[in-house]
Amino acid sequence: MSCNSCSTDANGVPKGCKSNGNCGTGSCDKLTVFDWLSNMTLPNGQSTFDIVEVRFKNGRKHFYKNTKNLPISIGDIVAVEASPGHDIGTVSLVGELVKIQMRKKEIKYDSEDVKQIYRKASQRDIDVWKAARDKEQEVQRKSRLIVNRLGLKMKLSDIEFQGDGNKATFYYTADDRVDFRLLIKELASTFKIRVEMKQVGLRQEAARLGGIGSCGRELCCSTWLTDFRSVSTSAARYQQLSLNPQKLAGQCGKLKCCLNYELDSYLDALKNFPKTDIWLLTEKGKAVFQKMDIFKGLLWYAYKDNPMQWIDLEVDQVNEIIELNKAGKKVPSLEMYASKSNVEAEPASAFTNVVGQDSLTRFDKGKRKKNNKRRKNRNNKRKSSRKNA
Incomplete structure (x- = not known):
């Protein structure tokens, strides 16, 4: 999102607020709160x-x-x-x-975290602040060379100078614990500043860098998400998702935060579902769970002796069979329950491919027709030449 200052003029040239990378109006920054009480007076x-x-x-x-x-x-x-x-x-x-x-x-x-304001910044304060901000990129480049020379397994992601230029905070990411005591001495002696090291997680690093997710929109962590809750693989299991790390992981390398968005809805829908490790006992044999459709309320079972034939059952029907099995009774078969199901699976013949991609040799048919036409033309020419002779 951007404010009116970042729009373009009549010639298509970006206007900008002349702040050299930082929003001058405050409406382009991440997680900006709109002051809807600005036009109202206090009692x-x-x-x-x-x-x-x-x-x-x-x-x-x-x-x-x-x-x-x-x-x-x-x-x-x-x-x-x-x-x-x-x-x-x-x-x-x-x-x-x-x-x-x-x-x-x-x-x-x-x-104690709420400190006080000294004054409105003077022009000298702003000049010192801008001069310190201009040094950040060069200091970051030299600091990375020092980290590589010391052989530390860490990545310096960003550097933030304090407004007076006497202190700098070095943000880094690392998989394991890093002993950077020697690094602090090197940085302090090289740049003549007070050094503070602050480790950030991979999610915070992705939020700072930003990007486009697999959904085609900006990353949630860089636009509106403020709290990073832990995401586990059980969230993907409850939603019947394939445990493919390449699809479930975000740009930070961790599980996507959006896996938690609809998890509560799935958990509410799964309350009436039976456990998937329970077998259904029938006179035709034992039936094993295959898959489920949570929001349609359907479960598919197959006989242990015939795993290729799946039978769809409703949740109430499965719970009824389980209660009968607990009482020591067996149902005649699953087919008698499947016939009562209101949801019928579409036959394979009902599928129509309008694009014509159901045939792997669809591109060869046209060539064969052309070859047949050529052969017919050649035969006609030969016949006509024989008649003339």
């Missing part, structure tokens, strides 16, 4: 909430107290408390909606 005698939300690089957001009662609005650049020194960020949300965001993230008003 008489009620003061404005003194905590604001400040946005930093890569959509990182924190809450800060406006203890000095500065006139702050969305889009202002402010200098906030950091450890050590100060940091520079952009105000992304003010007012009563900040309370909702703090409640959503379970942050209390008197929490």
Whole structure:
């Protein structure tokens, strides 16, 4: 999504907000909250909430107290408390909606994580901040060379300089635990800055980079998803999906987060389904489970002696057979229950292929017709030549 500033003019040239890679209006960033209370005034005698939300690089957001009662609005650049020194960020949300965001993230008003705002950023603060941001790409390139020289099994994904330029946070991904004590000494002595290492998961890395998923849309983690819940292979089993890691894994290499979206619906639908490891006892023999259609409420069983013939049964019918088996009774056959089923399988002859792809030799038929026409023309020419002779 983009705002009006990122649209094109009459000649098709992108307008842009002249912010050199960062949105200047705040509406292009990830997970931006729309301030629908901006045009509303507070009741008489009620003061404005003194905590604001400040946005930093890569959509990182924190809450800060406006203890000095500065006139702050969305889009202002402010200098906030950091450890050590100060940091520079952009105000992304003010007012009563900040309370909702703090409640959503379970942050209390008197929490130690809520620090204070020093001042509105001066021009000198902004110049130092931009100069530090301009160094990030070159520092990242040199840092990767240092990591390769030390032989550490880690990947430096991004670097974020603090607003005063005295500290840098190095974000990295690694499969195992990494001893980077020597790396910190090398980085601190090379760049003359305070170094902080922060490990991010593969899902967070994919959210930062972004991309297009197999569904054809932008990744959920880079657009709207805020909490990364664990995804297990049982979610795919409940939904009767093939356990193919190439199809179930996302761009981060982990199982797709969307496997959890419809899981609750499948679990509710499976409450009345019997266990698939229970055999159905009939006078014709034992019947074994083959497959199921969850939302149609159908299960397919086949006799153990004849596994090629599948019989479709409804959930209530299967539960009835299981109850009879528990009572020590056997049903005559499954066919008598299948005949009562309202859902009938379509015969193979009902399938029609309008494209003509049911035949592997469909391209050869045309050639044969042409050859037959040529032979007929040759025979006619020969006959006519004989008559003339």
